[in-house]
Amino acid sequence: MKQEASTVSADQVTFDISGMTCAACANRIEKGLNKMPGVSQASVNFAMETASVSFSSSEISVEDMQSKVKQLGYAAALKAEEKETREQRSRETRKHKLTLLLSALLSLPLLWSMVGHFSFTSWMYVPDLFMNPWFQLVLATPVQFYVGAPFYKGAYKALRNRSANMDVLISLGTSAAYFYSIYLTLQWWAGGASAHHGPSLYFETSAVLITLVVLGKLFETLAKGRTSEAIKSLMGLQAKTALIIRDGVERAVAIEEVLTGDIVIVKPGEKIPVDGQVLEGSSAVDESMLTGESIPVTKNRGDHVIGATMNKNGLLRITATKVGKDTALAQIIKVVEDAQGSKAPIQRVADVISGIFVPIVVAIAVVAFLVWYFIVTPGDFGGSLEKAIAILVIACPCALGLATPTSIMAGSGRAAELGVLFKGGEHLEGTHRIHTVVLDKTGTVTKGKPELTDVVTAWDEEVLLRLVGSAEKGSEHPLAEAIVAGAEARGIKLVDAQSFEAIPGFGILAKIDQQEVLVGTRRLMERYRIDVKDALGTMTALEMEGKTAMLAAVDGEYAGMVAVADTIKDSSPAAVARLKSMGIEVVMITGDNERTAKAIAAMVGIDHVLAEVLPEGKAEEVKKLQAQGKKVAMVGDGINDAPALATADVGMAVGTGTDVAMEAADVTLMRGDLYSIPDAIMMSRKTMANIKQNLFWALGYNTLGIPIAAIGLLAPWVAGAAMALSSVSVVLNALRLQRMKI
Numbered sequence: 001m002k003q004e005a006s007t008v009s010a011d012q013v014t015f016d017i018s019g020m021t022c023a024a025c026a027n028r029i030e031k032g033l034n035k036m037p038g039v040s041q042a043s044v045n046f047a048m049e050t051a052s053v054s055f056s057s058s059e060i061s062v063e064d065m066q067s068k069v070k071q072l073g074y075a076a077a078l079k080a081e082e083k084e085t086r087e088q089r090s091r092e093t094r095k096h097k098l099t100l101l102l103s104a105l106l107s108l109p110l111l112w113s114m115v116g117h118f119s120f121t122s123w124m125y126v127p128d129l130f131m132n133p134w135f136q137l138v139l140a141t142p143v144q145f146y147v148g149a150p151f152y153k154g155a156y157k158a159l160r161n162r163s164a165n166m167d168v169l170i171s172l173g174t175s176a177a178y179f180y181s182i183y184l185t186l187q188w189w190a191g192g193a194s195a196h197h198g199p200s201l202y203f204e205t206s207a208v209l210i211t212l213v214v215l216g217k218l219f220e221t222l223a224k225g226r227t228s229e230a231i232k233s234l235m236g237l238q239a240k241t242a243l244i245i246r247d248g249v250e251r252a253v254a255i256e257e258v259l260t261g262d263i264v265i266v267k268p269g270e271k272i273p274v275d276g277q278v279l280e281g282s283s284a285v286d287e288s289m290l291t292g293e294s295i296p297v298t299k300n301r302g303d304h305v306i307g308a309t310m311n312k313n314g315l316l317r318i319t320a321t322k323v324g325k326d327t328a329l330a331q332i333i334k335v336v337e338d339a340q341g342s343k344a345p346i347q348r349v350a351d352v353i354s355g356i357f358v359p360i361v362v363a364i365a366v367v368a369f370l371v372w373y374f375i376v377t378p379g380d381f382g383g384s385l386e387k388a389i390a391i392l393v394i395a396c397p398c399a400l401g402l403a404t405p406t407s408i409m410a411g412s413g414r415a416a417e418l419g420v421l422f423k424g425g426e427h428l429e430g431t432h433r434i435h436t437v438v439l440d441k442t443g444t445v446t447k448g449k450p451e452l453t454d455v456v457t458a459w460d461e462e463v464l465l466r467l468v469g470s471a472e473k474g475s476e477h478p479l480a481e482a483i484v485a486g487a488e489a490r491g492i493k494l495v496d497a498q499s500f501e502a503i504p505g506f507g508i509l510a511k512i513d514q515q516e517v518l519v520g521t522r523r524l525m526e527r528y529r530i531d532v533k534d535a536l537g538t539m540t541a542l543e544m545e546g547k548t549a550m551l552a553a554v555d556g557e558y559a560g561m562v563a564v565a566d567t568i569k570d571s572s573p574a575a576v577a578r579l580k581s582m583g584i585e586v587v588m589i590t591g592d593n594e595r596t597a598k599a600i601a602a603m604v605g606i607d608h609v610l611a612e613v614l615p616e617g618k619a620e621e622v623k624k625l626q627a628q629g630k631k632v633a634m635v636g637d638g639i640n641d642a643p644a645l646a647t648a649d650v651g652m653a654v655g656t657g658t659d660v661a662m663e664a665a666d667v668t669l670m671r672g673d674l675y676s677i678p679d680a681i682m683m684s685r686k687t688m689a690n691i692k693q694n695l696f697w698a699l700g701y702n703t704l705g706i707p708i709a710a711i712g713l714l715a716p717w718v719a720g721a722a723m724a725l726s727s728v729s730v731v732l733n734a735l736r737l738q739r740m741k742i
Contacts, residue, residue: 013062015051017044019074021154022166023350023401024358028158032072036060047405050079052338073157089221096218103147103211106139110204111717133185133201140203144178148210164358166396170213172362173392173716174206176385181206184382202382208717209393219728237308237329242273258323266316274307275327276318283314335421335668336412344425346691347404353699361395361706368710376712387712394705394719399726403694406734411687414738419671420680427666431650431684433631437579437677438610438622438644440636441590441597444654445604445674446566448637450478452486453547453567456538457560464560466492468552471510471517474500479548480508482564507550518553525551525558532558546599572604575674580605582678585630589613589621589644618644635669635677652677679742690737694730701726 020026026046033042033051038059044051053065062078069076113130129135145152151174154167181201241252245263255273258264263279266272272285284296287309296312299305305318307327324330365388372384408425415422422428442448457464469487472480474497487494497510506527507520518528522539525532530553539561542549547565551558579586587608590597597611610621618634622644625632634641634648645651645665653665654672669676705722708714714722 011040011055011057013053013055013065014079015053015066015069015076016079017049017051017069017074017076019154019157020044020046020049021150022046022396024158024163024165025074025154026401028161028163028165029069029072029074032068033065036065036068039065045405046401047409051076072161073154093218093221096214096221099147100211100214100218103143103207103214106143107204107207107211110136110139110207113204133181133188136201136203137182137185140178140181140207143207143210144174147214148174148206151210151213164362166358168358169361169392169396170210172365173389174209177202177205177209177389177716180382180385200382202386205386205389205716209389209719212717212721213396213723216723216725216727219731237271239271239273239308243267256324258320260320260323262320262323264318264320266311266318268311268313268315270311272305272307272309272311272316272318274318274320275322276305276307276320278303278305278316279319280317281315283316284312286310286312332416332421332670335423336416338424344404344408344429344691346429346688346695347408347425350400350404350695350698353400357395357400357702361392364395364706364710365389365391372712383712386716387710389716390709390714390719391706393716393723394709394714395702396723399698399701399723399730400695402727402730402734403698404691406731407687407691407694407737410734410737411683411690414740415680415683418676418679418683418742419669420676420683421668421670422680422684423666423668427650428684428687430631431633431667431681432688434584434633434650434681435630436585436587436625437633437635438587438589438625438648439606439674440618440634440641440644441588441592441600442566443637444635445572445588445600445606446568448566450482450548450564451567452482452489452562453565454542454549454563455560456535456542456563457552459559462490462492464552465490465562466494467512467515467517467554467559468519468562470494470512471497471500471508471519473497474510475502475508477502479550479564483550483562486564516555519550519562522551525553528553528556530556530558534558535561544595544599546596546603566600568600568603569673571673571675575677576605578675578678579681582681584678584681587625589618591615615641616643619647622647633677633681635674652680682742683740686740687737690734694733697733698726698730 017026017029020029023046026044029051030042030044033039033044033053038056039053040056041054042051043053051069055065066076109130113136148171151167151170154165155171158165158168181203184201239255242255242258242262243250243252243265244258245251245265250265258274264273264276268283278299278301280301282298282300285299285305286296287306299316304321305316306329307322308329322328325334368391369384369388372387373379373381377383404425408428412422412425412428415428422431439445455461455465465487469484469492472483473494475481484494495512497512498514499511501509503509503520503524505521506524507518510517510519518524518530522532522536530551532551532553535551535558539549539551542561542563545565547563549561549563551561553559576586585608586606587610588597588601588604588606589610590600591613592600592611594609594611597609601607601609613621618636618641622632622634626647626649631649633650633652634644635652635654636645637654645653650667651665652667652669654669654676667680669680701722705714705719709719
């Protein structure tokens with residue numbers, strides 16, 4: 001599969017961005033791309049190191065955008081396949097580890113010599129060589145200019161584009177310490193001082209600082225890699241190969257080589273490789289990975305099957321209908337990737353802060369240096385410089401840039417594992433504000449398929465069901481199908497009618513085993529003068545329960561009645577109770593009559609019912625609730641509910657498998673039951689709480705660290721360790737979402 005095909009569609013492209021070191025870099029690229037003519041929207045994700053751009057191909061090309069990113073000092077390549085991306089990250093991580101090892105080995109003697117200066121460590125043995133300024137210079141130089149080269153490059157690119165980022169702070173701080181140490185070394189040498197012992201230098205400050213920053217970046221990279229575990233686990237669900245028949249020959253091919261229309265053989269115990277339709281065979285298929293339904297589904301000729309589901313016991317031959325990026329699983333993966341790569345509105349706060357933070361920090365560092373040099377400790381250049389370096393380092397806004405995207409990545413990934421697909425970060429954020437949930441009745445609260453619920457007769461129940469079921473076999477009405485299915489489920493053998501007549505609006509008339517069978521409404525019984533007055537009370541009671549009751553007569557005499565209802569999903573009452581316990585108002589909306597609607601609502605515990613609402617009127621009802629100041633989530637099947645789903649603050653589509661990418665909805669509930677609604681809201685609440693914790697800690701490090709460094713209570717190397725720790729702690733806090741219990 002060509003790389004471009006998987007990443008470039010009409011007016012949409014995703015780039016892998018390299019060279020970013022903090023949120024300010026991502027901010028600068030995003031602003032640069034958004035200013036280009038023909039770009040409608042560009043979003044850069046620092047945590048995922050990607051840029052998603054919507055553009056007009058008639059005004060701007062992909063190459064133009066790549067050139068712009070290069071001009072800004074970074075590199076943009078068309079997004080690679082997941083496997084290529086993992087391999088590239090693995091190579092970078094290995095290189096990162098080797099660089100860190102070199103930096104640590106060179107910095108250790110410098111750190112040793114620094115510790116030896118403290119009075120409380122006078123007992124420590126420090127070799128004379130370690131105290132020699134020339135030896136320290138030899139150790140510090142490769143750390144400064146080889147290990148630290150990326151910081152200098154990043155700082156140069158940022159300053160060339162009239163902005164500042166983390167690299168500027170690191171480069172300023174370490175360079176000041178390094179070059180001031182060289183100045184002191186030359187001064188010492190010119191003064192003819194001892195060959196073994198020199199003045200107090202700051203080589204260890206710059207070297208240890210760079211080592212700590214590199215260590216923090218490695219931890220950050222490793223932790224960020226874990227935030228995409230959900231994508232990896234989804235990718236792992238796919239079959240790797242498929243057994244196909246081409247030109248009459250069976251052959252095993254890689255999953256990428258299967259084409260639409262190929263005949264695929266799936267043996268018992270194997271994963272179904274692609275979406276398709278059963279051509280031959282019968283089997284039970286475990287679809288729990290998509291639907292959450294643990295009971296395998298029986299598949300026969302003509303039935304649809306979904307790629308990555310498990311064939312349990314029979315041999316199936318299927319015709320591939322959707323392959324590659326068109327399969328249901330591929331759509332799920334894309335939705336999760338898009339959500340992880342998108343920005344939540346709260347991230348704008350972090351972007352704005354990080355954009356103005358660096359210049360302010362540089363100004364504070366300069367002021368602190370001047371205050372210490374001229375007022376606090378007049379003439380102490382080295383001590384004043386230390387304070388300024390500590391401020392520059394502790395204030396790096398790395399953690400701030402990671403606070404939101406890492407939580408969005410982890411939260412949306414965990415939600416996908418729970419069967420909830422958020423289409424973007426803005427929907428993941430918006431869902432936590434929901435006050436009211438509006439539920440469509442049919443197919444959402446209920447199963448959406450009528451079932452035989454009651455048989456009332458003075459006769460033998462089996463005899464009545466045999467006659468009524470056989471009579472209804474000739475009808476295509478959904479209620480007739482429910483009666484037939486109900487009779488067959490009870491093991492009753494039905495026969496073909498000798499004659500059949502559908503009477504529109506009334507019912508049916510059929511001849512079964514030479515007996516005349518009538519099934520239908522009160523009016524049908526009146527038309528054929530059947531006395532049913534003793535049954536009307538029971539019929540009304542069944543109707544009050546939301547059921548559709550039908551009277552039956554055999555050879556001119558009342559024989560009993562059957563009732564059919566669209567039964568509620570098993571999970572609906574518990575889900576509604578859970579929503580109420582979360583403080584959320586639950587409303588049911590339906591086109592059904594009020595009596596039936598209230599009966600269904602009572603069964604599941606819903607207090608507010610909007611009945612007899614036409615599909616086009618559902619959106620208006622949502623608007624009325626919004627006019628009352630409520631944040632409304634609409635939950636429906638995504639077809640006749642599309643206007644209401646689009647109107648609501650958050651639209652949730654109940655869908656399974658192939659219904660994953662419903663365009664009208666912001667959230668897709670893959671498992672098809674209401675219990676996913678509180679899961680979605682709770683996941684949104686916990687993700688937002690996690691983001692706020694991250695922002696608090698990220699800003700807390702900076703706002704507390706700067707004044708502490710300014711008053712001289714923070715050594716530069718301690719500031720470096722704290723800065724690295726802040727980034728790592730933010731990512732680790734976000735990773736807690738992946739283990740979140742709902």
